[in-house]
Amino acid sequence: xxxxxxxxxxxxxxxxxxxxxxxxxxxxxxxxxxxxxxxxxxxxxxxxxxxxxxxxxxxxxxxxxxxxxxxxxxxxxxxxxxxxxxxxxxxxxxxxxxxxxxxxxxxxxxxxxxxxxxxxxxxxxxxxxxxxxxxxxxxxxxxxxxxxxxxxxxxxxxxxxxxxxxxxxxxxxxxxxxxxxxxxxxxxxxxxxxxxxxxxxxxxxxxxxxxxxxxxxxx
Amino acid sequence: xxxxxxxxxxxxxxxxxxxxxxxxxxxxxxxxxxxxxxxxxxxxxxxxxxxxxxxxxxxxxxxxxxxxxxxxxxxxxxxxxxxxxxxxxxxxxxxxxxxxxxxxxxxxxxxxxxxxxxxxxxxxxxxxxxxxxxxxxxxxxxxxxxxxxxxxxxxxxxxxxxxxxxxxxxxxxxxxxxxxxxxxxxxxxxxxxxxxxxxxxxxxxxxxxxxxxxxxxxx
DNA sequence: TAGATTGTTAATCGATTAACAATC
DNA sequence: TAGATTGTTAATCGATTAACAATC
Numbered sequence: 011x012x013x014x015x016x017x018x019x020x021x022x023x024x025x026x027x028x029x030x031x032x033x034x035x036x037x038x039x040x041x042x043x044x045x046x047x048x049x050x051x052x053x054x055x056x057x058x059x060x061x062x063x064x065x066x067x068x069x070x071x072x073x074x075x076x077x078x079x080x081x082x083x084x085x086x087x088x089x090x091x092x093x094x095x096x097x098x099x100x101x102x103x104x105x106x107x108x109x110x111x112x113x114x115x116x117x118x119x120x121x122x123x124x125x126x127x128x129x130x131x132x133x134x135x136x137x138x139x140x141x142x143x144x145x146x147x148x149x150x151x152x153x154x155x156x157x158x159x160x161x162x163x164x165x166x167x168x169x170x171x172x173x174x175x176x177x178x179x180x181x182x183x184x185x186x187x188x189x190x191x192x193x194x195x196x197x198x199x200x201x202x203x204x205x206x207x208x209x210x211x212x213x214x215x216x217x218x219x220x221x222x223x224x225x226x227x228x229x
Numbered sequence: 230x231x232x233x234x235x236x237x238x239x240x241x242x243x244x245x246x247x248x249x250x251x252x253x254x255x256x257x258x259x260x261x262x263x264x265x266x267x268x269x270x271x272x273x274x275x276x277x278x279x280x281x282x283x284x285x286x287x288x289x290x291x292x293x294x295x296x297x298x299x300x301x302x303x304x305x306x307x308x309x310x311x312x313x314x315x316x317x318x319x320x321x322x323x324x325x326x327x328x329x330x331x332x333x334x335x336x337x338x339x340x341x342x343x344x345x346x347x348x349x350x351x352x353x354x355x356x357x358x359x360x361x362x363x364x365x366x367x368x369x370x371x372x373x374x375x376x377x378x379x380x381x382x383x384x385x386x387x388x389x390x391x392x393x394x395x396x397x398x399x400x401x402x403x404x405x406x407x408x409x410x411x412x413x414x415x416x417x418x419x420x421x422x423x424x425x426x427x428x429x430x431x432x433x434x435x436x437x438x439x440x441x442x443x444x445x446x447x448x
Numbered sequence: 449t450a451g452a453t454t455g456t457t458a459a460t461c462g463a464t465t466a467a468c469a470a471t472c
Numbered sequence: 473t474a475g476a477t478t479g480t481t482a483a484t485c486g487a488t489t490a491a492c493a494a495t496c
Contacts, residue, residue, distance in 0.1 A: 025429070213339070263476090
């Protein structure tokens with residue numbers, strides 16, 4: 011078994027893009043692919059693609075490129091796709107519901123088996139077949155069911171509290187959607203999705219663009 | 230007026246974190262803040278914070294730190310927060326609905342004024358007061374209303390198509406939630422939110438962690 | 449074989465971190 | 473004044489890009 015060092019963060023973030031593209035191409039019957047083709051399709055540099063693939067332990071053949079099946083499966087393996095992990099979600103609001111409904115996340119290893127909320131009126135109900143339980147139970151159930159992944163879609167004012175409960179239960183990784191900087195032990199994996207930050211970047215760039223455009227068209 | 234060069238991407242992504250923290254501290258009555266305090270709270274390096282603030286054109290006083298009000302307002306200004314821009318959303322599914330319902334985005338300059346879909350049964354309905362219109366109309370309406378921001382929450386197989394329509398209408402910036410690499414002219418601002426990629430990074434790190442943990446506890 | 453493409457080593461670039469002088 | 477904190481210049485680090493030898 012080839013030993014692979016932990017991937018650099020930027021490489022790790024590009025690999026899903028490769029996989030998506032390759033799955034598409036594979037469906038169209040392509041059997042070999044070169045780094046140049048991948049780079050072209052994704053607007054990247056072919057050297058970078060080659061470097062990434064090499065870091066991920068993929069090998070190609072000079073003049074031929076990479077074997078499609080081998081490459082897709084290899085990359086999916088590296089990212090641990092298809093290896094389903096049970097998860098809990100806390101905060102059955104708008105966004106929580108959207109995530110519960112998005113079954114595609116199963117493909118990436120996420121299997122949400124229960125949701126938690128503090129709203130009495132929601133408890134006991136089911137969303138997309140997933141039962142909503144009282145938040146007080148989350149720590150205990152994480153412990154009992156050996157849940158490793160917690161998804162936080164609670165409102166910002168409760169997010170830290172919820173994270174604490176998850177950590178108390180012994181969670182290993184948190185996927186956080188609350189617009190809050192969570193303070194958690196550093197051995198716990200934290201992946202933040204801050205939609206407002208992404209939006210901020212967009213509006214900043216838009217403002218920049220409008221500014222420079224105003225110069226160009228002074229009328 | 231102090232001229233500020235376009236901010237480096239990493240700095241741009243950290244500024245919202247600063248703002249969130251500072252708003253919180255301000256609410257608690259803090260009037261001055263040092264780079265060290267900010268860094269501490271966010272788990273960053275104080276030198277980095279100082280560099281970021283300096284890049285953003287903020288000035289502090291030696292021994293005192295930064296004036297809270299000045300700093301918050303200055304940073305919000307840089308990011309163009311509060312400067313509301315009208316936007317269209319395409320794809321009124323689960324995620325689209327969640328975004329329409331999240332009024333907080335107003336604070337960051339996003340004001341979604343109409344949603345579009347190709348599902349006959351949805352058209353004409355309203356979600357959170359926002360009307361759903363037929364997707365065919367989007368290009369024309371973007372043109373007529375001078376809409377600058379398009380939000381794509383359509384399913385992946387339609388995302389490129391929708392992007393094309395937006396571009397045809399003359400959109401300036403796209404906030405894309407579809408798990409697709411959009412091909413768009415490079416002068417159009419594109420901000421991708423790929424939840425599945427974020428999830429991929431998390432499950433990869435979790436798998437790494439489980440692996441190393443297995444070594445530690447060989448039982 | 450000739451040529452295309454890989455894979456690796458070296459050079460460049462940009463961001464982070466360190467050092468330190470300026471200053472309130 | 474002495475000491476804390478800013479702001480800037482220089483050093484380090486890591487990722488991207490370039491160059492090129494290996495090879496199918």
